[in-house]
Amino acid sequence: MAKIHIIDVTNRDGVQTARLGLSKLEKTMINLYLNEMGIFQSEFGFPTTRHESFYLRANLELAEMGVLKPIRLGGWVRATAADVERAFELVPGIKHLNLSTPTSDQMIQGKFQGAKSQEDIICMMTDAVEAARAHGAESLGVNAEDASRTETGFLVRFGSAAREHGAQRIRYCDTLGYDNPFTIYESARTMAENVGMPVEIHCHGDLGMAVANSIAGAKGAIDGGQDAYINTTINGIGERAGNADLVATVLAVSKSRGFAEGYQLEKPVDLGKAWKISRFASYAFGVPIPIGQPGVGANAFVHSSGIHADGVLKDSGNYELYSFDEVGRGEPETVETGSEICAGEYGGISGFKHVMGRIAVRFKDPGQAERILELARYANVATQRPLVEDELLFIAKYPGIAGKILTLIPPD
Ligand SMILES: [Zn+2]
Helix, strand or coil: CCCEEEEECHHHHHCCCCCCCCCHHHHHHHHHHHHHHCCCEEEEECCCCHHHHHHHHHHHHHHHCCCCCCCEEEEEEECCHHHHHHHHHHCCCCCEEEEEEECCHHHHHHHHCCCCCHHHHHHHHHHHHHHHHHCCCCEEEEEEECHHHCCHHHHHHHHHHHHHCCCCEEEEEECCCCCCHHHHHHHHHHHHHHHCCCEEEEEECCCCCHHHHHHHHHHHHHHCCCCEEEEEEHHHCCCCCCECEHHHHHHHHHHCCCHHHHCCECCCCCHHHHHHHHHHHHHHHCCCCCCCCCCCCCCCCCCCCHHHHHHHHHCHHHCCCCCHHHHCCCCCCCCCCCCCCCCCCCCCHHHHHHHHHHCCCCCCCHHHHHHHHHHHHHHHHHHCCCCCHHHHHHHHHCHHHHHHHCCCCCCC
16 A cells, blocks of 8 residues: 655745745754654755755765664755756765756746747756766656646646656645645546656645645545655745645644545654654744644643533543644743853853753863854854754764854855
8 A cells, every 4th residue: 555755845945935044053953853753854955055065965974874864865956957967066965856847837938938838848857857867866756836737638748757767756736725635636646647656745825725735635646556745844834824734744644534544654753753843943933833733832732611621621532632742742841030041152161061061961171162162153153042952962962063064155
């Protein structure tokens, strides 16, 4: 039976959201947390973008060291041979790529202004696939941007050409959030049956259906006999109204009525990490988690009205579909209300040693403490907010890698 895999795109679609962004260290922490959760792949950035290079290479090094393992790290590029060449020039160790090009008449006309036909789009994409294979890419997904406004016949031809040239997945992008669960089911199923290759489902929430569309699309792909890959972002952060929320999608796949009887994740995702990853993304993006967010919102397990409260007191199953500890909640959190020392970009050694002592980090000599402090200062320049414990622990444990992640060298 075909299965569902999760490809989280927070570090690609999430960070390209207007007015929001993440530092390279924050992106690294997201990759680490996704790996801990058991997520199949993180779309970890843009290998053709120069300021990503050090971060991407350092994260690939973490993968080689076994720190970012078994998660796969995939880059996103436009589906042109030139972009693929540049990706391998800037990030030679990259192994997994998604190659993206618009497929709808609206976008082919609207973006290329009559300079490209459907056949040109297919040629550009297959050239890009060939170029990536020539560089030894291990897995390739091909993205049909605006697939939901693309005529099905062309989508099938586009996907089939990708498969024939050696791609492993076709990404069906509902770029504008135009689909509904009924239409995306049919489209994904048609793609799976006629392209004969696993289908990625990439949904946006412009009409409030990103999660529902994602699981309907996954069902379509599986009913069509192919594996499904659902694209998510943490807290649903993404362009405009956002993407399918990671935690809500995993909850929907595993807990919604009858779904898991026929459609399952390829391997379990540890929802016990949901609270931690959502809280970190909220802090790093500077975007509060909505009060009613599934699983991780402040009100997700709160009851006040008489009949509900009485019901939960007798048996939480009366009004809760799943328990708070399943999503990693329930641990008390301490908030400092008195004097506090925190690390910052202008911090000194005394305060820094105090902060690190609080999280049980001991330095072997003053030189080591100075080096870690310097790295923490650089991290603070990028984040402009106090680092969380896990970030400080990461820097202390992997100072060499942290130094690379924090490196930004503008061109002359
Ligand atoms: Zn998107």
